[in-house]
Amino acid sequence: ITTTRLADYQPPVYRVEQVTLDVDIHPGQTRVTSELQLQHNPDSDQPAGELVLNGEALVIESLNLDGETLTQDSYHYDGHLLTVRDLPAQCVLTSVVTIEPEKNTALEGLYQSNGMVCTQCEAEGFRRITFFPDRPDVLARFTTTVHADKATYPLLLSNGNPVDWGEEGTRHWVTWDDPFPKPCYLFALVAGDLACLEDSFNTASGRPVALRLYAEHRDLDKLDHAMQSLKNAMRWDEQTYGREYDLDIYMIVAVSHFNMGAMENKGLNIFNTACVLAHPDTTTDAGFQRVESVVAHEYFHNWSGNRVTCRDWFQLSLKEGFTVFRDQSFSADMNSAAVKRVEDVDFLVNHQFPEDQGPMAHPVRPAEYQKIDNFYTLTIYEKGAEIVRMQYNLLGPEAFRRASDRYFEQFDGQAVTCDDFVACMEAESGLDLSQFKRWYSQAGTPVLTVTDEYHEGQYTLHVRQHTPATPGQPDKAPLVIPVKLALLDSNGQAVAMDEQGNRETVVIVDQSEQSFRFAVPEAVTPSLLRGFSAPVVLDYPYTEAQLATLLAHDSDGYCRWNAAQRLYFSALDRLVGDPGQAQSEALALKPVLERVIERAKEDPAQAALLLTLPTEVALGDRHSPLDPRAVHQARRALTGALGQVLEEQWQAQQQAWQRQDFSMEGDAIGGRQMRLLALGYLAAAGSAGVTETVGELFGHPLCMTEELGALRLLVHHGLPGADQALADFAARWQGEALVMDQWFAVQATCPGEDTVSVASALLDHPAFEWTLPNRVRALVGTLVNANPVAFHAADGQGYRFFCEALARLDAINPQVAARLANGAARLRRLEPQRQAMLEKGLQGVQQKASANLSEVLSRILTDRS
Ligand code: HT7
Numbered sequence: 108i109t110t111t112r113l114a115d116y117q118p119p120v121y122r123v124e125q126v127t128l129d130v131d132i133h134p135g136q137t138r139v140t141s142e143l144q145l146q147h148n149p150d151s152d153q154p155a156g157e158l159v160l161n162g163e164a165l166v167i168e169s170l171n172l173d174g175e176t177l178t179q180d181s182y183h184y185d186g187h188l189l190t191v192r193d194l195p196a197q198c199v200l201t202s203v204v205t206i207e208p209e210k211n212t213a214l215e216g217l218y219q220s221n222g223m224v225c226t227q228c229e230a231e232g233f234r235r236i237t238f239f240p241d242r243p244d245v246l247a248r249f250t251t252t253v254h255a256d257k258a259t260y261p262l263l264l265s266n267g268n269p270v271d272w273g274e275e276g277t278r279h280w281v282t283w284d285d286p287f288p289k290p291c292y293l294f295a296l297v298a299g300d301l302a303c304l305e306d307s308f309n310t311a312s313g314r315p316v317a318l319r320l321y322a323e324h325r326d327l328d329k330l331d332h333a334m335q336s337l338k339n340a341m342r343w344d345e346q347t348y349g350r351e352y353d354l355d356i357y358m359i360v361a362v363s364h365f366n367m368g369a370m371e372n373k374g375l376n377i378f379n380t381a382c383v384l385a386h387p388d389t390t391t392d393a394g395f396q397r398v399e400s401v402v403a404h405e406y407f408h409n410w411s412g413n414r415v416t417c418r419d420w421f422q423l424s425l426k427e428g429f430t431v432f433r434d435q436s437f438s439a440d441m442n443s444a445a446v447k448r449v450e451d452v453d454f455l456v457n458h459q460f461p462e463d464q465g466p467m468a469h470p471v472r473p474a475e476y477q478k479i480d481n482f483y484t485l486t487i488y489e490k491g492a493e494i495v496r497m498q499y500n501l502l503g504p505e506a507f508r509r510a511s512d513r514y515f516e517q518f519d520g521q522a523v524t525c526d527d528f529v530a531c532m533e534a535e536s537g538l539d540l541s542q543f544k545r546w547y548s549q550a551g552t553p554v555l556t557v558t559d560e561y562h563e564g565q566y567t568l569h570v571r572q573h574t575p576a577t578p579g580q581p582d583k584a585p586l587v588i589p590v591k592l593a594l595l596d597s598n599g600q601a602v603a604m605d606e607q608g609n610r611e612t613v614v615i616v617d618q619s620e621q622s623f624r625f626a627v628p629e630a631v632t633p634s635l636l637r638g639f640s641a642p643v644v645l646d647y648p649y650t651e652a653q654l655a656t657l658l659a660h661d662s663d664g665y666c667r668w669n670a671a672q673r674l675y676f677s678a679l680d681r682l683v684g685d686p687g688q689a690q691s692e693a694l695a696l697k698p699v700l701e702r703v704i705e706r707a708k709e710d711p712a713q714a715a716l717l718l719t720l721p722t723e724v725a726l727g728d729r730h731s732p733l734d735p736r737a738v739h740q741a742r743r744a745l746t747g748a749l750g751q752v753l754e755e756q757w758q759a760q761q762q763a764w765q766r767q768d769f770s771m772e773g774d775a776i777g778g779r780q781m782r783l784l785a786l787g788y789l790a791a792a793g794s795a796g797v798t799e800t801v802g803e804l805f806g807h808p809l810c811m812t813e814e815l816g817a818l819r820l821l822v823h824h825g826l827p828g829a830d831q832a833l834a835d836f837a838a839r840w841q842g843e844a845l846v847m848d849q850w851f852a853v854q855a856t857c858p859g860e861d862t863v864s865v866a867s868a869l870l871d872h873p874a875f876e877w878t879l880p881n882r883v884r885a886l887v888g889t890l891v892n893a894n895p896v897a898f899h900a901a902d903g904q905g906y907r908f909f910c911e912a913l914a915r916l917d918a919i920n921p922q923v924a925a926r927l928a929n930g931a932a933r934l935r936r937l938e939p940q941r942q943a944m945l946e947k948g949l950q951g952v953q954q955k956a957s958a959n960l961s962e963v964l965s966r967i968l969t970d971r972s
């Protein structure tokens with residue numbers, strides 16, 4: 108196992124000017140001929156002569172230099188690296204290799220999915236197709252010819268534009284030319300028999316672009332939403348960032364077998380079906396929103412990632428953090444910005460913060476890695492986006508736009524670094540961001556401890572910042588933390604904070620300890636970190652009365668949501684180990700929640716967010732050692748008690764949001780959320796008639812959100828008819844893979860230790876497939892990550908289920924296995940007995956683990972925090 112270090116970066120010794128690929132697809136064996144036009148790189152301090160190319164498990168048929176066959180003594184291939192000696196400064200290297208896409212279950216490189224052949228090259232998959240300097244700073248022009256059987260693969264696609272094609276008996280071929288130099292991780296190829304939804308887009312400068320979305324024939328009716336999202340994203344990027352699309356064709360192909368969400372290959376995106384197919388009958392509202400944001404994300408990569416790419420994989424967040432920020436802004440503009448911000452913060456706080464506080468903590472720009480695949484993390488993506496967002500807020504929209512224009516123009520066609528990005532921000536704003544850049548290099552979530560005092564018209568905030576140690580980084584330096592704040596009077600109104608009468612301001616915390624003074628006429632409640640202005644943990648001793656004021660009156664959506672979360676957490680914390688007090692906790696919460704429910708008609712989606720209790724996982728993270736049963740009982744008890752004390756209100760809500768006709772308008776989506784939430788509280792309370800209402804909804808849904816929501820309520824609350832509903836659902840949807848994923852997930856997330864045996868039995872269900880990552884995530888991933896009471900079952904059956912699944916999956920798909928292994932990251936927080944059982948299981952898996960899985964397991968097993 109080798110460690111790659113940022114400090115060791117060296118420019119490539121040779122550049123590849125042009126790649127001419129010929130991919131000849133045959134059953135059982137695909138022959139890849141590659142012709143590389145090589146040129147010594149003057150930026151390298153190594154002389155011409157020796158070239159090391161990546162090539163993973165390739166079978167060499169021939170190697171040829173400038174027309175001469177290479178003899179065995181002029182090259183060496185060890186199964187991973189091909190070293191060619193005595194090369195001139197300029198030459199053409201031709202290789203012919205064979206590969207077997209049919210046997211590729213790792214889904215990296217060229218592989219098969221439901222009869223089609225497709226690629227996944229990021230991060231290091233291209234080396235499984237042919238020999239190449241597989242690193243993002245080698246940008247080459249690609250011309251690709253694909254040959255295959257006409258009947259099996261009527262469609263042959265690659266990057267760029269089709270420039271030539273022909274037939275050879277029962278076979279045919281197409282040549283694609285991509286005029287934009289690109290790193291090989293953006294290479295793509297698809298061969299298959301697919302249906303196409305076609306549309307077109309006229310760019311701002313009047314160029315027509317053909318838009319083609321491909322899927323299996325049976326899914327053709329599920330592509331409209333992705334097409335609309337794509338067109339919206341194209342227009343938005345023109346209007347918001349001044350970025351136009353650059354090729355004549357933009358293609359997306361939907362693939363069932365896929366390790367992640369989607370891939371931004373130049374001109375030929377490849378998508379997990381879950382992120383592109385959508386139809387109200389089969390896709391939930393959340394699924395629709397995911398499609399919109401992933402389609403936009405991959406499209407935005409055309410500039411932030413493809414035209415300007417990363418110098419090395421340590422800079423991954425350069426493209427991913429920026430592109431997530433761009434897709435979040437897009438979704439905010441297309442939908443409710445306030446709701447979107449809370450959803451994004453909720454996700455960050457509940458998923459990235461734990462990563463940053465556990466054994467996998469790493470900086471947004473890591474200093475080293477073993478397998479780069481393991482660094483496609485929430486830290487790189489979501490925290491990376493927050494770092495870009497802070498820069499956006501520090502600069503303001505105009506200067507940020509000038510800085511992004513400068514970035515895209517100055518670095519077009521280049522492979523650059525996070526420093527280059529920040530330098531553009533500095534150049535256009537005049538700001539010195541040198542200290543700010545610590546956000547890129549320092550891991551861990553900073554804690555801001557705030558206290559305050561009020562004396563004779565002077566309100567003072569005392570702020571301390573501290574970032575806890577993370578693996579390999581014991582000492583942390585102060586960060587630049589922008590804190591947006593307002594001060595609320597006793598009526599919950601923001602007071603003027605300065606002579607200009609501003610009612611909101613931003614203070615910059617950049618030292619370990621600082622104080623900020625404001626002249627205000629009365630003692631106030633601080634509304635801190637508005638809009639979640641920095642990704643930090645805020646520690647301020649809010650009283651429950653202050654939280655009630657914030658929840659009722661704060662104009663900032665994040666602060667209202669945060670106030671609600673704090674109120675729920677303090678009630679739940681008291682109930683862990685003492686659930687009998689749930690009724691009195693619920694009665695205490697009743698008046699504030701009544702007000703939230705009353706306002707639900709204004710914005711049902713926001714109300715649903717405010718009325719949703721923290722998850723068991725989030726609650727469990729506050730209690731050490733973790734007692735999953737006590738956590739589960741506490742949450743269950745509070746849900747039931749809130750269901751009871753607000754029964755009338757929930758009943759009114761579930762009736763108010765009932766609809767006769769389906770709509771995708773914002774209020775209709777929010778209304779469905781509110782209705783299902785209300786039914787959940789009523790079900791937890793055992794309210795009379797709820798079984799009938801949920802059963803009726805399940806039997807006559809307007810859309811999948813309602814059908815699945817009702818099924819989940821039946822199953823998770825053990826309502827009469829749950830088993831029949833599961834059977835009916837499976838019978839109805841057995842032909843729809845993405846719906847069946849939900850069927851598996853509903854069962855795997857049913858809270859309770861018994862779920863482990865249900866899930867184990869489901870591994871033998873005819874619809875379960877180890878080679879289908881979506882299915883494995885639906886059954887195993889959801890149990891491990893979203894069902895703590897089952898995963899941490901006292902007798903260790905959850906750990907056995909997990910470890911057996913890890914070992915089995917690792918032999919099939921190491922990337923997905925390694926990702927799944929992160930479910931054990933809380934190992935050291937468990938009480939000794941559970942810790943010993945899980946540790947032993949993981950050690951057993953570690954013995955035969957792939958490099959991907961081994962890196963994650965060893966970080967977890969050596970964690971001493
Ligand atoms: N840039 C894409 C990354 C990706 C990926 C990485 C490792 C293994 C498989 C993968 N599939 C896609 C996704 C994105 O951020 O747009």
Ligand code: ZN
Binds near residue numbers: 408426
């Ligand atoms: Zn991305």
